[in-house]
Amino acid sequence: MKRAYFDNNASTPLDPVVREAMLPYLADHFGNPSSGHSFGEKARYGVEEARSQVAALLNCAPDRIVLDSGGSEANNAAIVSAVMAAPAKKHIIASQVEHASVLSPLRFLVHLGYEVELLPVDEQGGLDLDRLARAIRPDTALVSLMAANNETGVLWDLAAISAICQKHGVLFHSDAIQAAGKVPLDLAAVPVDYLTVAGHKLHGPKGSAALYVRRSAPVTPLVMGAGQENGRRAGTENVAAIVGFGKACDLAAAHLAMYHRRVAALRDRIETFILAEIPAARINGQQRPRLANTLNVSFAGCSSAQLIQDLDDRGFAVSAHSACQSGDLDPSHVLLAMGVPEEYRHGTLRISLSRFTAETEVDGLLAALPSAVRRSRQGFVD
Numbered sequence: 100m101k102r103a104y105f106d107n108n109a110s111t112p113l114d115p116v117v118r119e120a121m122l123p124y125l126a127d128h129f130g131n132p133s134s135g136h137s138f139g140e141k142a143r144y145g146v147e148e149a150r151s152q153v154a155a156l157l158n159c160a161p162d163r164i165v166l167d168s169g170g171s172e173a174n175n176a177a178i179v180s181a182v183m184a185a186p187a188k189k190h191i192i193a194s195q196v197e198h199a200s201v202l203s204p205l206r207f208l209v210h211l212g213y214e215v216e217l218l219p220v221d222e223q224g225g226l227d228l229d230r231l232a233r234a235i236r237p238d239t240a241l242v243s244l245m246a247a248n249n250e251t252g253v254l255w256d257l258a259a260i261s262a263i264c265q266k267h268g269v270l271f272h273s274d275a276i277q278a279a280g281k282v283p284l285d286l287a288a289v290p291v292d293y294l295t296v297a298g299h300k301l302h303g304p305k306g307s308a309a310l311y312v313r314r315s316a317p318v319t320p321l322v323m324g325a326g327q328e329n330g331r332r333a334g335t336e337n338v339a340a341i342v343g344f345g346k347a348c349d350l351a352a353a354h355l356a357m358y359h360r361r362v363a364a365l366r367d368r369i370e371t372f373i374l375a376e377i378p379a380a381r382i383n384g385q386q387r388p389r390l391a392n393t394l395n396v397s398f399a400g401c402s403s404a405q406l407i408q409d410l411d412d413r414g415f416a417v418s419a420h421s422a423c424q425s426g427d428l429d430p431s432h433v434l435l436a437m438g439v440p441e442e443y444r445h446g447t448l449r450i451s452l453s454r455f456t457a458e459t460e461v462d463g464l465l466a467a468l469p470s471a472v473r474r475s476r477q478g479f480v481d
């Protein structure tokens with residue numbers, strides 16, 4: 100059975116062009132980028148070219164990019180950098196719908212005596228910017244708000260948020276791991292202090308990511324050791340992954356315009372079909388600007404786990420929410436924050452596409468979905 104993949108917000112398939120770019124660095128170009136000889140030079144060149152490619156996607160200077168092991172590390176590093184720079188400031192603002200890689204370090208900081216204020220969202224996943232402005236205090240060390248939500252795809256206005264943070268003189272971090280490569284990010288125009296992107300969400304390899312640090316923003320290395328990354332992140336570079344990440348950013352930038360048009364058309368086709376053909380379905384975040392590839396849909400009286408299993412049995416991979424969570428017993432904190440009613444919340448699917456999603460795969464999913472929902476409704480035990 101040919102399988103169709105609709106879980107691109109969890110991870111994306113490696114672009115074959117990215118794979119090709121990586122292969123020499125898994126073979127002949129194995130040197131340590133810090134070495135003085137030609138093997139080191141070859142590896143160093145690969146890393147620096149990748150840094151420029153990541154920077155080009157974000158429209159920033161390459162020396163503002165700190166390469167590391169993944170999105171979670173980059174988010175952690177941004178938070179640690181901000182709080183270490185201002186030990187007297189003990190207040191942090193984020194939102195209730197951030198990814199676990201932001202919420203968990205913030206929870207840890209609460210244990211260390213920090214006050215963390217998690218802003219609520221409305222029923223469409225939108226953020227109240229007046230409320231953000233009112234929440235900022237003289238002792239606010241950081242505002243951390245994501246660019247695009249990984250479950251609903253809802254986009255927040257980075258320009259407006261960074262203007263508020265600038266006005267109040269507060270550092271602003273944005274987790275743009277889902278947004279990068281899907282919407283334009285222009286850091287020359289939008290003065291974010293820290294911004295994170297990860298390779299495996301844009302057809303690059305896992306274990307590759309970047310933290311953008313604005314020139315005026317402080318950095319405290321999370322991983323300490325030798326002087327790699329200009330003393331901002333120690334450890335011998337994962338050269339092949341970094342090269343792949345750079346290539347993936349390059350390709351994402353080249354595909355950006357096409358991405359939006361083609362992927363949005365496929366996503367909208369699924370959405371229109373569901374609303375027309377399946378009763379008691381609601382699209383979460385539909386009224387907000389959203390990522391073109393993401394559809395978060397709840398079916399009343401269904402079980403997410405049953406739907407996922409049923410569709411997987413028929414060759415379609417979808418998810419309920421973040422890949423870090425599983426099963427119906429663990430309801431999405433994002434849908435809870437949006438106040439999605441319980442009878443809908445438990446029957447939620449996140450369907451996320453990519454530029455590799457084929458029209459025929461969408462045809463197949465649409466053919467399979469109504470009966471999967473019917474079966475789940477028949478077998479649903481409250």
Ligand SMILES: Cc1ncc(COP(=O)(O)O)c(C=O)c1O
Nearest residue numbers: 169170171198200249276277297
């Ligand atoms: C919005 C968001 N932030 C952070 C992460 C964590 O990235 P990584 O899995 O590379 O650590 C993810 C990935 O699931 C994500 O979707």
